[in-house]
Amino acid sequence: MSKLARFLLPSGIALVALLSAPPSPPLHLGDRPLLPRPGLLRTLFRAQLDLVADYFWILTINHVGTATTPKAHRDIYYYADLTTDLAPRFAKVYTFAGITIPIHLGREQYANTEESTRLLTKGTTHLPDNADIRFQLAYNLMFFERRYHDAGVIIEELSKAPGAPSWYSALATRLFAQSGDFDTSLALAITLRDSAEDEQTREYYARRVDEIHQEQVLRGVDAAIERYRVREGKLPDTLDAVVAAGDLKTLPADPLGGRFFIGEDGRSYSTASKFRLELIHDEKTETGDRVVPKPRVPTDKP
Helix, strand or coil, X not given: CCHHXXXXXXXXXXXXXXXXXXXXXXXEECCEECCCCHHHHHHHCHHHHXXXXXXXXXXXXXXXXXXXXXXXXXXXXXXXXXXXXXXXXXXXXXXXXXXXXXXEEECCEEECHHHHHHHHHHHHHHCCCCHHHHHHHHHHHHHCCCCHHHHHHHHHHXXXXXXXXXXXXXXXXXXXXXXXXXXXXXXXXXXXXXXXXXXXXXXXHHHHHHHHHHHHHHHHHHXXXXXXXXXXXXXXXXXXXXHHCCCCCCCCCCCCCCCEEEXXXXXXXXXXXXXXXXCCCCCECCCCCECCCCECCCCCCC
């Protein structure tokens, strides 16, 4: 290393530290931490850009360790964004920061989810073949943004990769069904059923086909229940009341052979299924299965 390089390297690191304003709490410009512009860093440290990116990666990790408020967690995004501007293919930054930026506020409410999704989307742009980043983006789309169809597209693509977990395909069918895209969900389930190489897998996806049909029927029953509720000002006690009122022409058959009923939450369910074909967010038992509500009790019983 030349004398000039030995002089410039420590000087450059010192300048980066000065520009990045790392004191705790960091200096802010408006609602974001005061950080140098990526273009300036590229110009000043062209030959040491990887080292500078590593420095801001360390700052990102430090902020993850000290963040205790939604605002502090949001600051992580800006450090990670700058790091990946300098090193766009630094895969670990996207997944590590993407997971830690959102913070739970209680009652299934989260802060900073948009920043997390923005960073992960950036990661898929620069590293389109990175399965970890793509799966984490699909997770954000599922649980934070409720963009089930977009998440299903990602999971379906990931399911086709060699060595992909077998449950990816099942999750994709569930996501498409959750989004209301029953045609895509059904087509995928039928393809998986017909291409199965063993009887157990074939039976699993044959049931999934019936579950998709069942969810279609249940969505229609839910709509009829809602029409009754809006008109009558109360929920019906039974599905027979919905039929009698004309909101359902007839009580439909269950593709899985069960009996439909109205749960305590006012939605329709089947005795043949432990849960509806939809993602489970917060209504879970200790075993992870959704609790199917009990049938509604008639309000006019003596």
